[in-house]
Amino acid sequence: MVERSAVIAALDAVTDPVSGQGLHASGLVQGLVVAEDRAGFALEVDRSLVATYAPVRDAAEAALKAIPGMSRVSVILTAEAKPGLGKPARTAGLSKAAVDQGRPKAPVPTDRPAHVRRVLAVASGKGGVGKSTVAVNLAAALAARGLSVGILDADVYGPSLPTMLGISGQPAYEDGAMVPHQAHGLKAMSVGLLTRMDDAMIWRGPMASQAITQMLTQTRWGAAEAPLDVLVVDLPPGTGDVQLTLIQRTPLDGAVIVSTPQEVALADARRAHTLFQKVNVPTLGLIENMSGDVFGQGGAKAEAERLSVPFLGDLPLEAALRQGGDAGRPVVVSDPEGAIAVRFAVIAEQVADSLGL
Numbered sequence: 001m002v003e004r005s006a007v008i009a010a011l012d013a014v015t016d017p018v019s020g021q022g023l024h025a026s027g028l029v030q031g032l033v034v035a036e037d038r039a040g041f042a043l044e045v046d047r048s049l050v051a052t053y054a055p056v057r058d059a060a061e062a063a064l065k066a067i068p069g070m071s072r073v074s075v076i077l078t079a080e081a082k083p084g085l086g087k088p089a090r091t092a093g094l095s096k097a098a099v100d101q102g103r104p105k106a107p108v109p110t111d112r113p114a115h116v117r118r119v120l121a122v123a124s125g126k127g128g129v130g131k132s133t134v135a136v137n138l139a140a141a142l143a144a145r146g147l148s149v150g151i152l153d154a155d156v157y158g159p160s161l162p163t164m165l166g167i168s169g170q171p172a173y174e175d176g177a178m179v180p181h182q183a184h185g186l187k188a189m190s191v192g193l194l195t196r197m198d199d200a201m202i203w204r205g206p207m208a209s210q211a212i213t214q215m216l217t218q219t220r221w222g223a224a225e226a227p228l229d230v231l232v233v234d235l236p237p238g239t240g241d242v243q244l245t246l247i248q249r250t251p252l253d254g255a256v257i258v259s260t261p262q263e264v265a266l267a268d269a270r271r272a273h274t275l276f277q278k279v280n281v282p283t284l285g286l287i288e289n290m291s292g293d294v295f296g297q298g299g300a301k302a303e304a305e306r307l308s309v310p311f312l313g314d315l316p317l318e319a320a321l322r323q324g325g326d327a328g329r330p331v332v333v334s335d336p337e338g339a340i341a342v343r344f345a346v347i348a349e350q351v352a353d354s355l356g357l
């Protein structure tokens, strides 16, 4: 039985590099759970500081593991997703007041990509909850159903698709259109292929939305004789102005929202749902990721009920999911009969049904 006070003391023995205070005292520790021999929390930091805090996360994890009697520790590093961080709002062509009323002043143009039957967004209210992992594996699970599937990594803050699918290099151009990479049966494009990774952080507002519109409409996703059944769009995390601009400009047929079971993450999922409601994009459901006994279980299911949206399923905290992402080979592809692939198949079936595929 580990005492909460011992956990807090261990956390305070790790120094926050920004404030110079102990980690707990710094206020960065969110949703601390201490239960018998387990502990977990989220380290919530500004997006621009995620790299700075990666070693701090590791140090905190090690410090808690060193407490006598502790058997399981989980620390998730999440990027703060305060509305307003990704200014400017007005580039969307909507005033904030108009958005709040849910009534655009003037219609915002949305270009449907040619020869694409459905566009599905994968969103999260905050960073680090596993949105990209879910997007890639869900895309693979949809492909396993015999659908032709593309994936567009629109995460301007941290494009992870190149790593997760093991692709690199600028896309080829043919007849004025970009040719998507092919990986594991998926057609793939990423903002990370069009820019140096380091530049991705500065793609805000209009630049971000232009780049994504370009990838959406100027990529040869499908052809008249062979349309793409579904394009999965991995949105940037958060519910700020960048996200709003993107979902206004992207012709989305539906969205799934990924959340961890914690209350802090669920509040963000709720905000993401509200954002989609404002632009009349149906939320097809909530997915609980990193579900398990450290952070609890069932939070997203209860939240889905509160929001009156379907609960699509939960995914455990599972090393294979992380390893698959790091190795550029999604688990659904490398272990198609495994328990994780089966969970994704169940989610994919519901999503395909909702999209009429």
Ligand SMILES: Nc1ncnc2c1ncn2[C@@H]1O[C@H](COP(=O)(O)OP(=O)(O)OP(=O)(O)O)[C@@H](O)[C@H]1O
Residues within 6 Å of the ligand: 079, 124, 126, 127, 128, 129, 130, 131, 132, 133, 134, 155, 158, 160, 237, 289, 290, 291, 315, 316, 317, 318, 319, 321, 322, 323, 325, 326
């Ligand atoms: N269910 C899981 N079990 C274990 N590791 C996971 C799980 N889901 C995601 N991860 C790992 O957590 C990290 C963050 O996941 P991912 O990049 O998919 O999150 P994200 O929400 O897209 O993040 P960002 O908002 O920064 O783009 C990755 O290292 C990933 O491999």
